[in-house]
Amino acid sequence: MRRGNYGYFLLVLLIFNLFFLSCSSQNKNQVLIWHWMTDRNQAFQKLAKEYEKETGVKVRFEIFFPPNVYAQKVQAAAQAGTLPDIFGILGEKEYLASFVRRNLVVDFSPYFEEKPAWKESFISQALEVSSFSKDNIYRVKAGIYGIPIDFMNIQFLYNKELFKKAGLDPNYPPRNFAEFIAQAKLLHQKLGVEGFICGWGETWLMYSLALDFAFNIMGEKKVLDTFRGKYSYNSPGWVKVFSLFRQMKEAGIIPEGILTMANKEAEEIFANQRAAFSFNGSWCVNVYQKLNPQLNYAPCLIPEVSSAYPRKIWGGAGASFMVNAHSPRKEAAVKFLEWLTQKKQQDFLIRVTNNLPAIKEAPDNLGLVLKEFRKGIDYVTHPNLWPVYEKPKVIEKFTQQLQKVILGEITPAEAAAAVEKVKLRIIKKD
Amino acid sequence: MDKAKKAFLLTLMHTFLISVAVSCIFPLVWMIMSSFKTYQEFIQIPADINTWRGFLHWFLPHKFNLANYISAWRDGNLGMYFLNSVIYTFLAVSGIVFVSSLAGFAFSRLEFWGRDFIFHLFLAAMMIPIPAGFVPLFVLLTRIHLVNTRLGYILAMINVGLSLSIYLFKTFFDNLPRDLEDAARIDGCSKLRIWWNVAFPLAAPATGVVIIFNALNVWNEFILAVIIFADKSKLPLQAGLMEFAGEHIGNEPLIMAGLTIAALPIIVVYLLMQKHIIKGITAGAMVG
Numbered sequence: 001m002r003r004g005n006y007g008y009f010l011l012v013l014l015i016f017n018l019f020f021l022s023c024s025s026q027n028k029n030q031v032l033i034w035h036w037m038t039d040r041n042q043a044f045q046k047l048a049k050e051y052e053k054e055t056g057v058k059v060r061f062e063i064f065f066p067p068n069v070y071a072q073k074v075q076a077a078a079q080a081g082t083l084p085d086i087f088g089i090l091g092e093k094e095y096l097a098s099f100v101r102r103n104l105v106v107d108f109s110p111y112f113e114e115k116p117a118w119k120e121s122f123i124s125q126a127l128e129v130s131s132f133s134k135d136n137i138y139r140v141k142a143g144i145y146g147i148p149i150d151f152m153n154i155q156f157l158y159n160k161e162l163f164k165k166a167g168l169d170p171n172y173p174p175r176n177f178a179e180f181i182a183q184a185k186l187l188h189q190k191l192g193v194e195g196f197i198c199g200w201g202e203t204w205l206m207y208s209l210a211l212d213f214a215f216n217i218m219g220e221k222k223v224l225d226t227f228r229g230k231y232s233y234n235s236p237g238w239v240k241v242f243s244l245f246r247q248m249k250e251a252g253i254i255p256e257g258i259l260t261m262a263n264k265e266a267e268e269i270f271a272n273q274r275a276a277f278s279f280n281g282s283w284c285v286n287v288y289q290k291l292n293p294q295l296n297y298a299p300c301l302i303p304e305v306s307s308a309y310p311r312k313i314w315g316g317a318g319a320s321f322m323v324n325a326h327s328p329r330k331e332a333a334v335k336f337l338e339w340l341t342q343k344k345q346q347d348f349l350i351r352v353t354n355n356l357p358a359i360k361e362a363p364d365n366l367g368l369v370l371k372e373f374r375k376g377i378d379y380v381t382h383p384n385l386w387p388v389y390e391k392p393k394v395i396e397k398f399t400q401q402l403q404k405v406i407l408g409e410i411t412p413a414e415a416a417a418a419v420e421k422v423k424l425r426i427i428k429k430d
Numbered sequence: 431m432d433k434a435k436k437a438f439l440l441t442l443m444h445t446f447l448i449s450v451a452v453s454c455i456f457p458l459v460w461m462i463m464s465s466f467k468t469y470q471e472f473i474q475i476p477a478d479i480n481t482w483r484g485f486l487h488w489f490l491p492h493k494f495n496l497a498n499y500i501s502a503w504r505d506g507n508l509g510m511y512f513l514n515s516v517i518y519t520f521l522a523v524s525g526i527v528f529v530s531s532l533a534g535f536a537f538s539r540l541e542f543w544g545r546d547f548i549f550h551l552f553l554a555a556m557m558i559p560i561p562a563g564f565v566p567l568f569v570l571l572t573r574i575h576l577v578n579t580r581l582g583y584i585l586a587m588i589n590v591g592l593s594l595s596i597y598l599f600k601t602f603f604d605n606l607p608r609d610l611e612d613a614a615r616i617d618g619c620s621k622l623r624i625w626w627n628v629a630f631p632l633a634a635p636a637t638g639v640v641i642i643f644n645a646l647n648v649w650n651e652f653i654l655a656v657i658i659f660a661d662k663s664k665l666p667l668q669a670g671l672m673e674f675a676g677e678h679i680g681n682e683p684l685i686m687a688g689l690t691i692a693a694l695p696i697i698v699v700y701l702l703m704q705k706h707i708i709k710g711i712t713a714g715a716m717v718g
Contacts, residue, residue: 032660039677062662063673064669064673066676069652069653069672072657073656073657075565076565076568076569080569080572267680287679287680290680
């Protein structure tokens with residue numbers, strides 16, 4: 001490089017520094033919202049414009065993606081005290097509890113006391129996801145710290161078109177586990193499609209299905225007692241849970257790569273009619289709509305394993321917004337969330353994003369599949385709603401053992417025993 | 431016998447090298463080919479894919495369709511993010527070259543108290559995983575009112591790239607003959623002028639290595655950018671691309687077009703600088 005070039009380079013550097021780089025724009029008179037929901041971003045922008053037209057208050061939605069980076073951003077902003085007016089918290093309930101402990105999020109309880117109708121408008125489970133009751137295990141002040149904007153649950157899905165092709169009644173999904181295995185096997189053998197597909201590479205999906213089965217086999221009390229350390233993973237109920245996964249494998253209805261499959265991949269396979277059954281959340285309606293608008297499918301509850309206890313499915317608030325407790329625009333932020341969760345706005349969000357609404361009032365424009373999903377509300381449960389939670393190390397061991405059972409490396413009894421061993425070790429340590 | 435053994439070893443080595451090259455290049459070519467396909471074309475898997483004919487039918491686009499590129503550039507607002515990335519990469523890399531060449535020269539040629547200790551501190555910084563420093567870095571930028579500013583991000587990226595670059599320059603300057611420096615000193619050059627007129631111009635191979643390493647790093651960085659910036663308009667290309675990919679989940683050809691747009695400039699930089707990289711490595715920039 002010649003000497004003249006260095007001078008030029010330094011000059012450019014100086015100009016950029018002085019005139020361009022250090023300007024930071026921040027409008028003090030607008031409500032700023034951070035979120036990670038790419039599927040809802042356009043809808044949010046429209047709603048923000050609508051709100052400004054109605055009230056004169058400016059609202060700005062800023063999206064940050066992917067979700068794990070968004071979560072880091074929120075964490076960093078919490079540390080530095082630069083959280084926006086409204087934001088979402090991703091992660092376990094303990095993580096939300098840490099925000100409550102540091103007094104970073106607004107408790108909506110006083111607002112709900114003032115406007116009980118607003119609180120009553122929500123599906124209770126959706127609200128409970130971000131709520132803490134008195135004497136909660138997280139040891140934080142009781143209150144409601146998030147406003148749900150939609151609702152979700154995870155169910156079985158079956159392809160009606162493939163059912164027809166295989167000579168099965170498309171309005172007759174399996175009611176029990178034996179029927180499910182038989183139908184999936186028939187569809188696999190007759191049509192050459194996968195019997196069942198799911199993104200079990202994301203182990204939480206496998207774990208949630210296992211817990212659904214556990215609730216049905218043993219009932220809620222025994223499952224939660226297991227987490228408390230009062231009921232053994234060695235019990236026949238848990239062994240049965242492991243054996244159901246083995247049965248699926250032995251029936252040949254799950255593909256080889258299922259244990260490393262991302263849910264996105266599983267969604268593509270189901271959307272392209274290459275699998276008869278799937279296990280997925282209500283968010284899938286939007287995904288399938290994009291991948292294959294012609295897909296003819298329906299959700300159904302998990303196939304019943306036992307009639308002794310009611311079936312349960314994972315569900316709750318799909319996404320919730322929190323208000324920054326230190327924001328000077330706190331009141332404006334709460335008002336915006338109240339507006340966002342009114343029926344008109346919820347109807348709009350459903351139409352655009354194909355998610356279930358967080359409010360009880362039946363929406364005008366719910367599609368057939370979402371209507372079926374909505375029926376699952378009465379069966380919903382979620383770790384965030386339980387008074388006790390299982391230790392992450394036990395969950396990790398549990399999913400590892402499930403994988404080994406599916407691969408045929410160990411028996412269900414051996415898997416249960418290994419999980420119990422870890423559980424006992426943790427109890428002893430505590 | 432020896433000839434046969436040599437030929438066998440050569441064949442073995444070349445087979446290995448070709449397979450490594452193919453496994454590196456295939457995903458890149460697949461990405462570019464997919465970016466020209468329509469979605470329907472992309473999801474179609476021919477029944478005879480196991481034959482060469484079937485494979486080529488699947489691999490190559492039926493028509494070179496530019497719609498994905500137009501859509502990615504326009505709808506994904508990639509133009510704005512692209513410009514940001516160009517600015518960040520240019521300024522951060524310039525800053526890294528400027529500071530690290532000066533520091534490398536100082537560590538190599540100047541005698542001052544605590545020199546080795548400070549240099550080892552810089553080396554130790556290389557061992558810390560970058561994401562571990564994001565939260566404290568963010569807190570620091572907030573305290574000095576540089577959060578959500580382009581300057582803050584560029585300074586942070588300069589900071590990230592300094593350790594390795596100082597190490598590379600210092601190693602290079604250590605191997606430079608001192609006679610050149612002595613000659614410049616006799617001609618009346620100060621230490622700064624020796625760096626400016628003698629050492630830095632001679633360090634072109636090391637500069638090439640520093641540029642390419644850091645350009646790659648800054649161009650592909652997005653996590654720190656997402657953490658630091660609150661304004662979307664300041665985000666770099668990779669962050670915009672992530673968001674774009676999130677909004678178009680399932681539409682792989684469109685995402686591949688976006689990825690190609692993001693990858694091409696850095697490939698061009700690499701091709702332009704590769705001569706210097708080889709020189710830099712062979713001239714001792716990489717020796718410890």
